[in-house]
Amino acid sequence: MFKHLIKHLLIDTLYFPVWWYTAGFFRVLGWAKESLIGIERVAALKIWLKSMFKPMFQDTTRSGRLISFFMRLVLLIFKLLMVIVWAVFLGAILLAWLLLPITIIWLLLKSFYIDLVDLSKLIKGM
16 A cells, blocks of 8 residues: 555656646647637627727717727727736746746755855755
């Protein structure tokens, strides 16, 4: 039983980086894609673009069309900025996903190295 547990622990520990950078990354990538599709649906950019030149409230006068165009343009710019900010945020999450294990290992090794150097200085000073 104990031998079986140690064997699986060792296999899972060695498989973890492979999973993290393959299946795990593709899972997070799929989540990011669905999230971006969802924010685009919330912003309704396609609908706003299709109705860009249609008058609001059926006001077909020249001033009504002009006001409608600029109002929709301002809203479209804000909605587009919202989608862009969300895409940048998702990109940062994906980058963090890729760099997190490397950063953790680097910090652990750096900490361990500093501890070894401090320990050797302490031993030499005795």
